[in-house]
Amino acid sequence: MTELAENAPEALDDALPLGPGSLVWKYFGENRMYLIGPRPAVLQNMLAELGQGVLDHSTFFSDTAERLKRTIPPIFKTVYGSEQDNAGTQVRDFHHNIKGDLPGPDGTPVGRYHALDPETYYWAHATFVEQVIYFADTFVKRLTEAEKEQIFLESKTWYRRYGVSDRPQPATYAEFVQYWDRMLTEVAVPHKSARYGVGYVTKGFPCPKGVNPLVWKAVAKVFDPVAAFLTTGGLPPRARDLLGLPWSERQERNYQRFAAFCRSRPVNWAWDRLPMSVRYSKFAQVGYARG
Template sequence: MTELAQHPEHLDDALPLGPQSLVWRYFGDNRMYLIGPRPAVLQNMLAALGQGVYDHSTFFADTAERLKRTIPPIFNTVYGSDDDNAGRQVRDFHTDIKGVLPGPDGEEAGRYHALDPETYFWAHATFVEQIYYFADTFVKRLTDAEREQIWLESKTWYRRYGVSDRVMPATYAEFVKYWDHMMDEVLVAHPSAKYGVGYVTKGFPQPKAVHPVVWRLIAPVFNPLAAFLTTGGLPPRARMLLGLPWSDKQERRYQRFAAVWRSRPVNWIWDRLPMKVRYSGYAVKGYARSDARA
Protein backbone atom coordinates (compact mmCIF):
# COMPACT_ATOMS: atom_id res chain seq x y z
CA MET A 1 0.00 0.00 0.00
CA THR A 2 1.24 3.45 -0.85
CA GLU A 3 1.02 6.39 1.51
CA LEU A 4 -1.73 7.77 -0.71
CA ALA A 5 -3.74 4.55 -0.45
CA GLN A 6 -3.40 4.60 3.33
CA HIS A 7 -5.23 7.94 3.39
CA PRO A 8 -8.17 7.40 1.02
CA GLU A 9 -9.67 10.80 1.81
CA HIS A 10 -7.01 12.18 -0.57
CA LEU A 11 -8.12 10.05 -3.53
CA ASP A 12 -10.28 11.93 -6.01
CA ASP A 13 -12.33 8.85 -6.97
CA ALA A 14 -13.87 8.47 -3.49
CA LEU A 15 -15.66 10.43 -0.79
CA PRO A 16 -14.76 10.54 2.92
CA LEU A 17 -16.58 8.79 5.72
CA GLY A 18 -17.84 10.92 8.60
CA PRO A 19 -20.90 12.53 10.14
CA GLN A 20 -21.97 14.01 6.78
CA SER A 21 -21.68 10.70 4.92
CA LEU A 22 -24.64 8.56 3.96
CA VAL A 23 -22.79 5.39 4.89
CA TRP A 24 -22.58 6.66 8.46
CA ARG A 25 -26.23 7.70 8.36
CA TYR A 26 -27.54 4.29 7.35
CA PHE A 27 -25.04 1.55 8.27
CA GLY A 28 -25.43 1.94 12.04
CA ASP A 29 -29.18 2.57 11.98
CA ASN A 30 -30.85 0.00 14.25
CA ARG A 31 -33.68 -0.46 11.74
CA MET A 32 -31.10 -2.47 9.81
CA TYR A 33 -32.32 -5.51 11.76
CA LEU A 34 -35.40 -5.42 9.53
CA ILE A 35 -33.44 -6.82 6.59
CA GLY A 36 -32.55 -10.00 8.47
CA PRO A 37 -29.21 -11.73 7.80
CA ARG A 38 -29.14 -10.68 4.10
CA PRO A 39 -25.40 -9.90 3.83
CA ALA A 40 -24.25 -12.99 5.75
CA VAL A 41 -26.39 -15.34 3.64
CA LEU A 42 -25.27 -13.76 0.36
CA GLN A 43 -21.62 -13.84 1.44
CA ASN A 44 -21.80 -17.59 2.02
CA MET A 45 -23.30 -18.15 -1.42
CA LEU A 46 -19.89 -17.42 -2.95
CA ALA A 47 -18.27 -20.85 -2.95
CA ALA A 48 -14.85 -19.67 -1.78
CA LEU A 49 -16.27 -17.63 1.07
CA GLY A 50 -18.83 -20.24 2.09
CA GLN A 51 -16.12 -22.91 2.16
CA GLY A 52 -13.93 -20.72 4.32
CA VAL A 53 -16.76 -20.37 6.82
CA TYR A 54 -17.43 -24.10 6.66
CA ASP A 55 -13.78 -25.04 7.23
CA HIS A 56 -12.60 -22.39 9.67
CA SER A 57 -15.43 -20.53 11.38
CA THR A 58 -17.09 -21.21 14.74
CA PHE A 59 -20.31 -19.80 13.24
CA PHE A 60 -22.13 -23.13 13.29
CA ALA A 61 -20.96 -24.21 16.76
CA ASP A 62 -21.48 -20.87 18.50
CA THR A 63 -23.22 -18.33 16.30
CA ALA A 64 -23.64 -15.69 19.00
CA GLU A 65 -19.95 -15.76 19.94
CA ARG A 66 -18.92 -15.56 16.27
CA LEU A 67 -21.09 -12.49 15.73
CA LYS A 68 -19.67 -10.83 18.85
CA ARG A 69 -16.16 -11.20 17.43
CA THR A 70 -17.05 -10.15 13.89
CA ILE A 71 -19.46 -7.23 14.18
CA PRO A 72 -17.49 -4.77 16.37
CA PRO A 73 -14.42 -4.57 14.07
CA ILE A 74 -16.62 -4.03 11.01
CA PHE A 75 -18.43 -1.16 12.72
CA ASN A 76 -15.16 0.26 14.02
CA THR A 77 -13.82 0.23 10.47
CA VAL A 78 -16.76 2.30 9.25
CA TYR A 79 -17.07 4.63 12.24
CA GLY A 80 -13.36 4.97 12.94
CA SER A 81 -11.27 7.80 11.58
CA ASP A 82 -8.97 7.61 8.57
CA ASP A 83 -5.98 7.19 10.89
CA ASP A 84 -7.63 5.10 13.60
CA ASN A 85 -9.94 2.31 12.49
CA ALA A 86 -10.14 -1.48 12.65
CA GLY A 87 -9.77 -2.18 8.94
CA ARG A 88 -6.34 -3.82 9.12
CA GLN A 89 -7.49 -5.86 12.11
CA VAL A 90 -10.43 -7.20 10.09
CA ARG A 91 -8.10 -8.05 7.22
CA ASP A 92 -5.65 -9.84 9.48
CA PHE A 93 -8.42 -12.03 10.89
CA HIS A 94 -8.53 -13.65 7.45
CA THR A 95 -4.82 -14.29 6.86
CA ASP A 96 -4.95 -18.01 7.64
CA ILE A 97 -8.39 -18.72 6.16
CA LYS A 98 -7.49 -20.83 3.14
CA GLY A 99 -8.02 -24.32 1.87
CA VAL A 100 -9.40 -26.58 -0.83
CA LEU A 101 -12.62 -26.14 -2.76
CA PRO A 102 -14.28 -29.57 -3.09
CA GLY A 103 -15.74 -30.62 -6.42
CA PRO A 104 -19.06 -32.44 -6.91
CA ASP A 105 -17.38 -35.85 -6.70
CA GLY A 106 -15.15 -34.98 -3.77
CA GLU A 107 -12.11 -34.17 -5.86
CA GLU A 108 -10.21 -30.90 -5.49
CA ALA A 109 -11.86 -28.23 -7.63
CA GLY A 110 -9.47 -25.45 -6.71
CA ARG A 111 -8.15 -23.59 -3.74
CA TYR A 112 -9.41 -20.55 -1.86
CA HIS A 113 -7.97 -17.82 0.33
CA ALA A 114 -10.09 -15.27 2.17
CA LEU A 115 -7.74 -12.47 1.10
CA ASP A 116 -8.07 -13.16 -2.61
CA PRO A 117 -9.34 -9.79 -3.91
CA GLU A 118 -12.39 -11.31 -5.61
CA THR A 119 -13.42 -13.12 -2.43
CA TYR A 120 -12.70 -10.32 0.00
CA PHE A 121 -14.42 -7.73 -2.14
CA TRP A 122 -17.59 -9.84 -2.39
CA ALA A 123 -17.90 -9.78 1.41
CA HIS A 124 -17.57 -5.99 1.34
CA ALA A 125 -20.04 -5.71 -1.54
CA THR A 126 -22.75 -7.44 0.46
CA PHE A 127 -22.35 -4.90 3.27
CA VAL A 128 -22.55 -2.00 0.85
CA GLU A 129 -25.56 -3.49 -0.93
CA GLN A 130 -27.29 -3.95 2.41
CA ILE A 131 -27.14 -0.16 2.86
CA TYR A 132 -28.85 0.37 -0.49
CA TYR A 133 -31.45 -2.28 0.19
CA PHE A 134 -32.16 -1.20 3.75
CA ALA A 135 -32.44 2.53 3.06
CA ASP A 136 -34.49 2.13 -0.11
CA THR A 137 -36.82 -0.45 1.44
CA PHE A 138 -37.31 0.75 5.02
CA VAL A 139 -36.33 4.43 5.15
CA LYS A 140 -36.79 6.34 1.87
CA ARG A 141 -36.42 5.88 -1.87
CA LEU A 142 -32.84 6.81 -2.67
CA THR A 143 -32.07 9.23 -5.47
CA ASP A 144 -29.49 8.48 -8.14
CA ALA A 145 -27.17 11.06 -6.56
CA GLU A 146 -27.50 9.40 -3.15
CA ARG A 147 -26.71 6.00 -4.63
CA GLU A 148 -23.57 7.34 -6.25
CA GLN A 149 -22.56 9.10 -3.03
CA ILE A 150 -22.92 5.91 -1.01
CA TRP A 151 -20.81 4.07 -3.54
CA LEU A 152 -18.00 6.66 -3.48
CA GLU A 153 -18.01 6.59 0.33
CA SER A 154 -17.89 2.79 0.30
CA LYS A 155 -14.65 2.93 -1.69
CA THR A 156 -13.00 4.79 1.20
CA TRP A 157 -14.42 2.15 3.56
CA TYR A 158 -12.98 -0.71 1.50
CA ARG A 159 -9.55 0.84 1.24
CA ARG A 160 -9.29 0.91 5.02
CA TYR A 161 -8.83 -2.89 4.93
CA GLY A 162 -5.57 -2.58 3.03
CA VAL A 163 -6.62 -5.23 0.49
CA SER A 164 -6.13 -4.82 -3.26
CA ASP A 165 -8.97 -2.78 -4.76
CA ARG A 166 -8.36 -3.89 -8.36
CA VAL A 167 -11.75 -5.62 -8.54
CA MET A 168 -13.67 -2.68 -7.05
CA PRO A 169 -16.04 -1.05 -9.58
CA ALA A 170 -15.34 2.61 -10.29
CA THR A 171 -18.94 3.82 -10.29
CA TYR A 172 -22.31 2.85 -8.89
CA ALA A 173 -23.47 1.80 -12.37
CA GLU A 174 -20.51 -0.57 -12.62
CA PHE A 175 -21.28 -1.90 -9.15
CA VAL A 176 -24.84 -2.74 -10.27
CA LYS A 177 -23.44 -4.70 -13.23
CA TYR A 178 -21.02 -6.50 -10.92
CA TRP A 179 -23.82 -7.32 -8.47
CA ASP A 180 -26.15 -8.66 -11.17
CA HIS A 181 -23.34 -10.81 -12.59
CA MET A 182 -22.60 -12.29 -9.16
CA MET A 183 -26.27 -12.98 -8.47
CA ASP A 184 -27.08 -14.47 -11.88
CA GLU A 185 -23.90 -16.37 -12.74
CA VAL A 186 -21.61 -16.90 -9.75
CA LEU A 187 -23.48 -17.53 -6.50
CA VAL A 188 -24.46 -21.05 -5.50
CA ALA A 189 -26.44 -22.73 -2.74
CA HIS A 190 -23.35 -23.48 -0.67
CA PRO A 191 -23.98 -25.63 2.45
CA SER A 192 -22.89 -22.72 4.67
CA ALA A 193 -25.63 -20.53 3.18
CA LYS A 194 -28.23 -23.28 3.36
CA TYR A 195 -27.36 -23.95 6.98
CA GLY A 196 -27.62 -20.24 7.74
CA VAL A 197 -31.23 -20.09 6.60
CA GLY A 198 -32.29 -23.54 7.79
CA TYR A 199 -34.35 -22.03 10.57
CA VAL A 200 -36.73 -20.53 7.98
CA THR A 201 -38.42 -23.91 7.62
CA LYS A 202 -37.22 -25.68 10.79
CA GLY A 203 -37.28 -22.91 13.39
CA PHE A 204 -34.41 -21.57 15.45
CA PRO A 205 -32.68 -23.94 17.88
CA GLN A 206 -32.84 -22.79 21.47
CA PRO A 207 -30.08 -20.22 22.10
CA LYS A 208 -27.67 -21.25 24.86
CA ALA A 209 -28.35 -18.06 26.82
CA VAL A 210 -32.15 -18.55 26.89
CA HIS A 211 -33.90 -20.80 29.41
CA PRO A 212 -35.84 -23.68 27.76
CA VAL A 213 -39.14 -22.56 29.31
CA VAL A 214 -38.67 -18.99 28.10
CA TRP A 215 -37.76 -20.22 24.64
CA ARG A 216 -40.89 -22.36 24.42
CA LEU A 217 -42.95 -19.26 25.13
CA ILE A 218 -41.27 -16.91 22.63
CA ALA A 219 -40.36 -19.34 19.82
CA PRO A 220 -43.90 -19.48 18.36
CA VAL A 221 -43.71 -15.71 17.78
CA PHE A 222 -40.01 -15.30 17.10
CA ASN A 223 -39.61 -18.08 14.51
CA PRO A 224 -42.31 -16.91 12.06
CA LEU A 225 -41.07 -13.31 12.33
CA ALA A 226 -37.46 -14.35 11.73
CA ALA A 227 -38.52 -16.45 8.73
CA PHE A 228 -40.55 -13.55 7.31
CA LEU A 229 -37.72 -11.01 7.64
CA THR A 230 -35.04 -13.41 6.43
CA THR A 231 -36.86 -14.72 3.37
CA GLY A 232 -38.43 -11.41 2.44
CA GLY A 233 -35.10 -9.65 2.82
CA LEU A 234 -33.30 -11.83 0.27
CA PRO A 235 -33.15 -11.22 -3.49
CA PRO A 236 -35.55 -13.46 -5.44
CA ARG A 237 -32.62 -15.22 -7.11
CA ALA A 238 -31.13 -16.13 -3.73
CA ARG A 239 -34.49 -17.42 -2.48
CA MET A 240 -34.74 -19.61 -5.58
CA LEU A 241 -31.23 -21.03 -5.26
CA LEU A 242 -31.70 -21.77 -1.56
CA GLY A 243 -35.16 -23.26 -2.05
CA LEU A 244 -36.86 -20.90 0.38
CA PRO A 245 -40.66 -20.83 0.18
CA TRP A 246 -42.14 -17.41 -0.69
CA SER A 247 -45.55 -16.75 -2.20
CA ASP A 248 -47.04 -13.73 -3.98
CA LYS A 249 -49.20 -13.20 -0.91
CA GLN A 250 -46.15 -13.12 1.34
CA GLU A 251 -44.46 -10.68 -1.03
CA ARG A 252 -47.46 -8.33 -0.85
CA ARG A 253 -47.41 -8.52 2.95
CA TYR A 254 -43.67 -7.78 2.97
CA GLN A 255 -44.07 -4.76 0.69
CA ARG A 256 -46.88 -3.38 2.87
CA PHE A 257 -44.71 -3.92 5.95
CA ALA A 258 -41.84 -2.03 4.30
CA ALA A 259 -44.12 0.80 3.16
CA VAL A 260 -45.25 1.38 6.74
CA TRP A 261 -41.65 1.80 7.86
CA ARG A 262 -40.96 4.19 4.96
CA SER A 263 -44.00 6.30 5.74
CA ARG A 264 -43.61 9.89 6.90
CA PRO A 265 -45.26 9.38 10.32
CA VAL A 266 -42.95 6.49 11.20
CA ASN A 267 -39.86 8.36 10.00
CA TRP A 268 -40.98 11.46 11.91
CA ILE A 269 -41.29 9.46 15.14
CA TRP A 270 -38.03 7.58 14.56
CA ASP A 271 -36.03 10.74 13.92
CA ARG A 272 -37.14 12.15 17.29
CA LEU A 273 -36.10 9.17 19.36
CA PRO A 274 -32.84 9.40 21.36
CA MET A 275 -29.78 8.68 19.28
CA LYS A 276 -28.87 5.74 21.51
CA VAL A 277 -32.16 4.13 20.49
CA ARG A 278 -31.79 4.85 16.78
CA TYR A 279 -28.14 3.89 16.32
CA SER A 280 -25.73 1.17 17.34
CA GLY A 281 -23.27 2.06 20.09
CA TYR A 282 -20.42 2.09 17.56
CA ALA A 283 -22.18 4.71 15.47
CA VAL A 284 -23.04 6.79 18.54
CA LYS A 285 -19.38 6.82 19.56
CA GLY A 286 -18.31 7.80 16.06
CA TYR A 287 -20.68 10.76 15.93
CA ALA A 288 -19.72 11.82 19.45
CA ARG A 289 -16.03 11.72 18.61
CA SER A 290 -16.63 13.83 15.50
CA ASP A 291 -18.66 16.35 17.50
CA ALA A 292 -15.88 16.58 20.06
CA ARG A 293 -13.35 17.39 17.34
CA ALA A 294 -15.56 20.00 15.64
Protein backbone atom coordinates (compact mmCIF):
# COMPACT_ATOMS: atom_id res chain seq x y z
CA MET A 1 0.00 0.00 0.00
CA THR A 2 1.48 3.32 -1.03
CA GLU A 3 1.43 6.39 1.15
CA LEU A 4 1.92 9.93 -0.13
CA ALA A 5 2.75 12.53 2.48
CA GLU A 6 0.65 15.65 2.59
CA ASN A 7 2.49 18.91 3.27
CA ALA A 8 5.72 16.96 3.62
CA PRO A 9 8.10 19.80 2.59
CA GLU A 10 6.85 21.98 5.45
CA ALA A 11 7.29 19.34 8.15
CA LEU A 12 10.90 20.25 8.92
CA ASP A 13 10.95 20.87 12.67
CA ASP A 14 13.18 17.82 13.24
CA ALA A 15 15.40 18.38 10.19
CA LEU A 16 18.08 20.70 8.87
CA PRO A 17 17.78 22.67 5.61
CA LEU A 18 19.59 22.01 2.36
CA GLY A 19 21.58 24.81 0.78
CA PRO A 20 25.09 26.19 0.22
CA GLY A 21 25.98 25.69 3.88
CA SER A 22 24.76 22.10 4.10
CA LEU A 23 27.04 19.07 4.13
CA VAL A 24 24.77 17.16 1.75
CA TRP A 25 25.34 19.89 -0.85
CA LYS A 26 29.05 19.89 -0.11
CA TYR A 27 29.52 16.17 -0.73
CA PHE A 28 26.67 14.73 -2.82
CA GLY A 29 27.55 16.58 -6.02
CA GLU A 30 31.32 16.14 -5.71
CA ASN A 31 32.85 14.44 -8.73
CA ARG A 32 35.14 12.41 -6.49
CA MET A 33 31.98 10.45 -5.65
CA TYR A 34 32.88 8.15 -8.57
CA LEU A 35 35.51 6.65 -6.29
CA ILE A 36 32.85 4.66 -4.43
CA GLY A 37 31.69 2.92 -7.61
CA PRO A 38 28.03 1.91 -7.96
CA ARG A 39 27.60 1.34 -4.21
CA PRO A 40 24.11 2.88 -3.81
CA ALA A 41 22.65 1.26 -6.94
CA VAL A 42 23.91 -2.19 -5.98
CA LEU A 43 22.67 -1.91 -2.40
CA GLN A 44 19.29 -0.62 -3.52
CA ASN A 45 18.76 -3.71 -5.63
CA MET A 46 19.56 -5.99 -2.70
CA LEU A 47 16.10 -5.22 -1.34
CA ALA A 48 14.00 -7.85 -3.12
CA GLU A 49 11.09 -5.50 -3.82
CA LEU A 50 13.31 -2.86 -5.37
CA GLY A 51 15.46 -5.31 -7.28
CA GLN A 52 12.35 -6.94 -8.73
CA GLY A 53 10.98 -3.57 -9.80
CA VAL A 54 14.19 -2.88 -11.68
CA LEU A 55 14.08 -6.32 -13.27
CA ASP A 56 10.45 -5.98 -14.36
CA HIS A 57 10.25 -2.34 -15.40
CA SER A 58 13.67 -0.79 -15.98
CA THR A 59 15.93 -0.55 -19.03
CA PHE A 60 18.85 -1.13 -16.65
CA PHE A 61 19.72 -4.44 -18.31
CA SER A 62 19.17 -3.50 -21.93
CA ASP A 63 20.62 0.04 -21.83
CA THR A 64 22.35 0.83 -18.56
CA ALA A 65 23.83 4.14 -19.69
CA GLU A 66 20.48 5.47 -20.90
CA ARG A 67 18.78 4.47 -17.68
CA LEU A 68 21.38 6.33 -15.62
CA LYS A 69 21.05 9.43 -17.80
CA ARG A 70 17.31 9.44 -17.19
CA THR A 71 17.43 8.66 -13.45
CA ILE A 72 20.32 10.67 -12.03
CA PRO A 73 19.49 14.26 -13.11
CA PRO A 74 16.10 14.46 -11.30
CA ILE A 75 17.68 13.21 -8.07
CA PHE A 76 20.37 15.88 -8.28
CA LYS A 77 17.68 18.47 -9.02
CA THR A 78 15.81 17.31 -5.91
CA VAL A 79 18.88 17.91 -3.76
CA TYR A 80 20.15 21.10 -5.37
CA GLY A 81 16.78 22.64 -6.16
CA SER A 82 15.16 25.15 -3.84
CA GLU A 83 12.45 24.22 -1.36
CA GLN A 84 9.87 25.70 -3.71
CA ASP A 85 11.37 24.46 -6.99
CA ASN A 86 12.82 20.95 -7.05
CA ALA A 87 12.22 17.67 -8.87
CA GLY A 88 11.17 15.61 -5.84
CA THR A 89 7.57 14.94 -6.79
CA GLN A 90 8.66 14.30 -10.38
CA VAL A 91 10.97 11.55 -9.13
CA ARG A 92 8.13 10.15 -7.03
CA ASP A 93 5.70 10.18 -9.93
CA PHE A 94 8.11 8.20 -12.11
CA HIS A 95 7.39 5.29 -9.77
CA HIS A 96 3.59 5.22 -9.69
CA ASN A 97 3.34 2.27 -12.08
CA ILE A 98 6.37 0.35 -10.81
CA LYS A 99 4.55 -2.57 -9.22
CA GLY A 100 4.03 -6.28 -9.69
CA ASP A 101 4.36 -9.75 -8.19
CA LEU A 102 7.26 -10.61 -5.92
CA PRO A 103 8.39 -14.15 -6.81
CA GLY A 104 9.62 -16.67 -4.30
CA PRO A 105 12.58 -19.05 -4.79
CA ASP A 106 10.53 -21.32 -7.06
CA GLY A 107 9.09 -18.44 -9.07
CA THR A 108 5.66 -18.62 -7.44
CA PRO A 109 4.43 -15.18 -6.29
CA VAL A 110 4.81 -14.68 -2.54
CA GLY A 111 3.48 -11.14 -2.46
CA ARG A 112 3.23 -7.85 -4.28
CA TYR A 113 5.64 -4.93 -4.53
CA HIS A 114 5.16 -1.25 -5.29
CA ALA A 115 8.00 1.25 -5.63
CA LEU A 116 6.05 3.81 -3.60
CA ASP A 117 5.58 1.59 -0.58
CA PRO A 118 7.21 3.72 2.15
CA GLU A 119 9.63 0.99 3.30
CA THR A 120 10.78 0.32 -0.27
CA TYR A 121 11.08 3.97 -1.24
CA TYR A 122 12.93 4.87 1.94
CA TRP A 123 15.50 2.12 1.41
CA ALA A 124 16.37 3.63 -1.97
CA HIS A 125 16.82 7.02 -0.30
CA ALA A 126 18.80 5.52 2.59
CA THR A 127 21.43 4.20 0.18
CA PHE A 128 22.00 7.76 -1.04
CA VAL A 129 22.26 9.11 2.50
CA GLU A 130 24.76 6.41 3.40
CA GLN A 131 26.57 7.09 0.12
CA VAL A 132 27.23 10.69 1.16
CA ILE A 133 28.52 9.65 4.57
CA TYR A 134 30.62 6.76 3.27
CA PHE A 135 32.16 8.80 0.46
CA ALA A 136 33.09 11.78 2.63
CA ASP A 137 34.39 9.67 5.52
CA THR A 138 36.41 7.38 3.24
CA PHE A 139 37.78 9.67 0.54
CA VAL A 140 37.61 13.26 1.85
CA LYS A 141 38.04 13.45 5.63
CA ARG A 142 37.12 11.49 8.71
CA LEU A 143 33.71 12.78 9.71
CA THR A 144 32.82 13.52 13.31
CA GLU A 145 29.65 12.06 14.79
CA ALA A 146 28.19 15.57 14.74
CA GLU A 147 28.86 15.86 11.00
CA LYS A 148 27.25 12.48 10.34
CA GLU A 149 24.22 13.57 12.37
CA GLN A 150 24.08 16.82 10.38
CA ILE A 151 24.10 14.95 7.06
CA PHE A 152 21.33 12.68 8.29
CA LEU A 153 19.16 15.59 9.49
CA GLU A 154 19.66 17.35 6.15
CA SER A 155 18.67 14.13 4.40
CA LYS A 156 15.27 14.34 6.09
CA THR A 157 14.59 17.58 4.22
CA TRP A 158 15.79 15.88 1.03
CA TYR A 159 13.50 12.87 1.54
CA ARG A 160 10.44 14.94 2.30
CA ARG A 161 10.78 16.70 -1.03
CA TYR A 162 9.59 13.47 -2.66
CA GLY A 163 6.21 13.75 -0.96
CA VAL A 164 6.23 10.10 0.17
CA SER A 165 5.33 9.05 3.69
CA ASP A 166 8.38 9.28 5.94
CA ARG A 167 6.95 6.77 8.41
CA PRO A 168 9.95 4.40 8.00
CA GLN A 169 12.48 7.23 8.40
CA PRO A 170 14.58 6.95 11.58
CA ALA A 171 14.49 9.91 13.95
CA THR A 172 18.23 10.20 14.62
CA TYR A 173 21.49 9.22 13.02
CA ALA A 174 22.02 6.55 15.70
CA GLU A 175 18.66 5.02 14.75
CA PHE A 176 19.63 5.26 11.07
CA VAL A 177 22.78 3.21 11.78
CA GLN A 178 20.66 0.57 13.49
CA TYR A 179 18.24 0.56 10.56
CA TRP A 180 21.13 0.25 8.08
CA ASP A 181 22.75 -2.64 9.92
CA ARG A 182 19.43 -4.49 10.21
CA MET A 183 18.68 -4.09 6.52
CA LEU A 184 22.08 -5.48 5.51
CA THR A 185 22.12 -8.38 7.96
CA GLU A 186 18.45 -9.43 7.93
CA VAL A 187 16.79 -8.12 4.77
CA ALA A 188 19.33 -7.79 1.94
CA VAL A 189 19.43 -10.58 -0.66
CA PRO A 190 21.63 -11.25 -3.71
CA HIS A 191 18.87 -10.32 -6.14
CA LYS A 192 19.51 -10.80 -9.85
CA SER A 193 19.46 -7.02 -10.40
CA ALA A 194 22.21 -6.54 -7.82
CA ARG A 195 24.28 -9.40 -9.22
CA TYR A 196 23.98 -7.90 -12.70
CA GLY A 197 25.16 -4.55 -11.37
CA VAL A 198 28.47 -6.07 -10.24
CA GLY A 199 28.84 -8.73 -12.92
CA TYR A 200 31.63 -6.82 -14.62
CA VAL A 201 33.82 -7.32 -11.53
CA THR A 202 34.59 -10.83 -12.75
CA LYS A 203 33.55 -10.58 -16.41
CA GLY A 204 34.72 -7.10 -17.41
CA PHE A 205 32.66 -4.27 -18.88
CA PRO A 206 30.96 -4.85 -22.24
CA CYS A 207 31.99 -2.47 -25.00
CA PRO A 208 29.91 0.73 -24.68
CA LYS A 209 27.70 1.78 -27.57
CA GLY A 210 29.51 3.95 -30.08
CA VAL A 211 33.00 2.83 -29.01
CA ASN A 212 35.25 0.94 -31.43
CA PRO A 213 35.70 -2.62 -30.08
CA LEU A 214 39.44 -2.52 -30.69
CA VAL A 215 39.77 0.74 -28.80
CA TRP A 216 37.67 -0.61 -25.95
CA LYS A 217 39.77 -3.78 -25.80
CA ALA A 218 42.85 -1.65 -25.12
CA VAL A 219 41.08 0.66 -22.65
CA ALA A 220 39.48 -2.26 -20.79
CA LYS A 221 42.88 -3.65 -19.82
CA VAL A 222 43.23 -0.71 -17.43
CA PHE A 223 39.60 0.25 -16.86
CA ASP A 224 38.25 -3.18 -15.84
CA PRO A 225 40.64 -3.92 -12.94
CA VAL A 226 40.32 -0.36 -11.59
CA ALA A 227 36.52 -0.51 -11.78
CA ALA A 228 36.48 -3.93 -10.12
CA PHE A 229 38.76 -2.69 -7.33
CA LEU A 230 36.67 0.41 -6.59
CA THR A 231 33.35 -1.43 -6.88
CA THR A 232 34.23 -4.38 -4.67
CA GLY A 233 36.18 -2.32 -2.15
CA GLY A 234 33.36 0.21 -1.98
CA LEU A 235 30.74 -2.32 -0.85
CA PRO A 236 30.05 -3.34 2.75
CA PRO A 237 31.58 -6.73 3.64
CA ARG A 238 28.10 -8.22 4.10
CA ALA A 239 27.12 -7.20 0.55
CA ARG A 240 30.36 -8.65 -0.86
CA ASP A 241 29.64 -11.94 0.88
CA LEU A 242 26.05 -12.15 -0.35
CA LEU A 243 27.06 -11.31 -3.92
CA GLY A 244 30.02 -13.70 -3.88
CA LEU A 245 32.57 -11.04 -4.81
CA PRO A 246 36.20 -12.04 -4.30
CA TRP A 247 38.11 -9.77 -1.90
CA SER A 248 41.31 -10.59 -0.05
CA GLU A 249 42.96 -9.07 3.02
CA ARG A 250 45.68 -7.73 0.75
CA GLN A 251 43.10 -6.00 -1.44
CA GLU A 252 41.48 -4.51 1.63
CA ARG A 253 44.84 -3.11 2.81
CA ASN A 254 45.46 -1.62 -0.62
CA TYR A 255 41.98 -0.11 -0.67
CA GLN A 256 42.48 1.49 2.73
CA ARG A 257 45.88 2.85 1.67
CA PHE A 258 44.32 4.34 -1.44
CA ALA A 259 41.52 5.90 0.62
CA ALA A 260 44.01 7.36 3.10
CA PHE A 261 45.98 8.89 0.22
CA CYS A 262 42.80 10.49 -1.13
CA ARG A 263 42.05 11.93 2.34
CA SER A 264 45.55 13.31 2.74
CA ARG A 265 46.09 17.03 3.16
CA PRO A 266 48.10 17.55 -0.07
CA VAL A 267 45.42 15.84 -2.18
CA ASN A 268 42.61 17.85 -0.61
CA TRP A 269 44.63 21.05 -0.90
CA ALA A 270 45.13 20.47 -4.61
CA TRP A 271 41.53 19.40 -5.19
CA ASP A 272 40.08 22.45 -3.43
CA ARG A 273 42.00 24.73 -5.79
CA LEU A 274 40.59 23.22 -8.96
CA PRO A 275 37.77 25.07 -10.76
CA MET A 276 34.23 24.46 -9.56
CA SER A 277 33.44 23.00 -12.99
CA VAL A 278 35.95 20.22 -12.34
CA ARG A 279 35.03 19.51 -8.74
CA TYR A 280 31.23 19.47 -8.93
CA SER A 281 28.45 18.14 -11.14
CA LYS A 282 26.63 20.68 -13.27
CA PHE A 283 23.57 20.35 -11.03
CA ALA A 284 25.57 21.26 -7.94
CA GLN A 285 27.13 24.19 -9.79
CA VAL A 286 23.67 25.55 -10.64
CA GLY A 287 22.60 25.22 -7.02
CA TYR A 288 25.63 27.02 -5.64
CA ALA A 289 25.32 29.76 -8.27
CA ARG A 290 21.73 30.32 -7.21
CA GLY A 291 22.72 30.40 -3.55
